Amino acid sequence: MTLEPDRYGVIGHPIAHSRSPWIHAQFAQQTGQHLVYSAIDAAPGELPACVREFFAHGGRGLNVTVPHKQAVLELIDSLSERARIAGAVNTIVREAGDRLRGDNTDGIGFVRDLTHNLGVQVAGQRVLLLGAGGATRGLLAPLLALEPSELVIANRSPERALELAHLFARQGPVRGAGFAELEARRFELIVNATAAGLRNELPPLPVSVLRRAAVCYDLAYARGTTRFVQWARECGIARCFTGAGMLVEQAAESFLLWRGVRPDTTAVLAALDA
Ligand code: NDP
Numbered sequence: 001m002t003l004e005p006d007r008y009g010v011i012g013h014p015i016a017h018s019r020s021p022w023i024h025a026q027f028a029q030q031t032g033q034h035l036v037y038s039a040i041d042a043a044p045g046e047l048p049a050c051v052r053e054f055f056a057h058g059g060r061g062l063n064v065t066v067p068h069k070q071a072v073l074e075l076i077d078s079l080s081e082r083a084r085i086a087g088a089v090n091t092i093v094r095e096a097g098d099r100l101r102g103d104n105t106d107g108i109g110f111v112r113d114l115t116h117n118l119g120v121q122v123a124g125q126r127v128l129l130l131g132a133g134g135a136t137r138g139l140l141a142p143l144l145a146l147e148p149s150e151l152v153i154a155n156r157s158p159e160r161a162l163e164l165a166h167l168f169a170r171q172g173p174v175r176g177a178g179f180a181e182l183e184a185r186r187f188e189l190i191v192n193a194t195a196a197g198l199r200n201e202l203p204p205l206p207v208s209v210l211r212r213a214a215v216c217y218d219l220a221y222a223r224g225t226t227r228f229v230q231w232a233r234e235c236g237i238a239r240c241f242t243g244a245g246m247l248v249e250q251a252a253e254s255f256l257l258w259r260g261v262r263p264d265t266t267a268v269l270a271a272l273d274a
Contacts, residue, residue: 003034007058008258011040011050012065014198019221019244019272020063023251026271027263035060035259044071051075055094061258062092063251066195069134076102085141087167088134091254103257106138109250110219111146117245117269120189120215122146128187128213129153130203131194132160132176135219139193140164144172152187154179156194156204179204186212192228193219202231211235219243244272 010020016039024037040062042050047068052075054062064072069088073079076089077099083089089102114120127148129136132155144151151174155161161176168174183206190213194203197220210216216232221244225233232240248269256262 004058006033006035006060007054008035008037008061008063009040009054009059010037010063010065011042011047011054012068013041013043015039015041015065017198017222018065019247020065020251023248023268023272024255026268027252027255030263030267031255031259031261033259033261042068044068047071048075051092055098055100060094061254063254064090064092066134066198069137073102076100078102080104082107082138082141086137088137090134090138090250091257093257103254104138105250105253105257106135106246107140107142108253109248110139110246111142112249113241113245114217115146117249118241120217120239122148122189124149125188126186127151128182128185128190128209130190130192130205131155132157132164133193133195136164136193139191140168140174141171143191144168144174147172148189149173150175152177152182152185154182154205179206182206182209185209188214189217190215190232191217191219197222197226197228200227202227207235210237213237215239215241217241217243219246221247245269248272 078101080103083102083104086104091103093101153161154177158178165174165176196203218226218228220226221242229240248265
């Protein structure tokens with residue numbers, strides 16, 4: 001008798017671009033785990049029904065992506081400390097009694113790629129974080145723990161940046177702003193955590209600010225490069241990175257939560273790059 005594989009997936013909208021099914025298939029093969037992982041498209045109004053249906057049919061765990069990381073909180077029975085601090089969930093684990101536990105591996109995945117894989121130093125540096133959505137929420141506490149001299153969150157709707165800065169004020173020197181206020185500023189590290197790239201758009205960052213950066217990191221990823229990274233290169237920034245490394249690292253942390261084994265990310269990242 002052959003056992004059915006355990007079911008996992010990623011839920012978001014849009015989702016067709018997602019590389020997560022491929023990454024988790026590599027992890028499963030590498031670690032000998034018997035599972036399937038699929039992409040589930042759910043428009044905002046469909047999220048509750050899609051999540052319930054997935055788990056009612058035996059699903060074991062879900063990744064949650066744009067734009068559902070905050071909305072999914074309402075469907076969760078318990079939260080990890082880091083998901084509670086972030087106020088956003090990117091990983092759901094089905095626990096005993098069919099209770100759903102929300103966790104957030106975005107922050108640890110980002111920091112691991114930035115510091116361990118890419119060797120970028122954050123301590124004492126001025127950091128600009130673009131965007132104030134679910135991904136930014138996950139990044140804030142781990143980034144502040146690296147002790148930047150200053151962390152500015154800039155958002156298209158400035159009030160969301162101000163609100164986030166207020167929420168995280170006790171964890172480090174963070175403040176919120178609109179893009180227009182940045183004109184005269186200089187930051188060593190600029191992180192693009194907006195969803196602009198999903199529409200092939202650029203965030204309205206003054207080009208003068210981009211030109212003064214030492215390192216740019218775009219959470220978005222795409223075959224080849226992203227529009228933001230391309231723009232940064234055109235502005236003369238030598239150290240520019242897409243979010244492919246973060247994608248693999250946060251996936252490995254989710255895999256660890258679900259299966260109790262952390263896959264080796266090096267080979268998967270190299271294959272994804274290729
Ligand atoms: P959300 O939908 O929660 O938030 C989107 C954010 O982007 C908001 O701050 C929004 O501003 C801003 N935004 C959207 N469009 C534009 C635009 N045209 N110009 C300027 N700002 C814009 O998304 P997430 O935070 O979940 O995800 C953000 C990005 O990070 C996505 O591209 C996602 O793919 C990527 N990501 C990558 C990961 C990885 O592993 N590499 C992991 C997690 C996310 P406003 O508030 O004004 O609407």
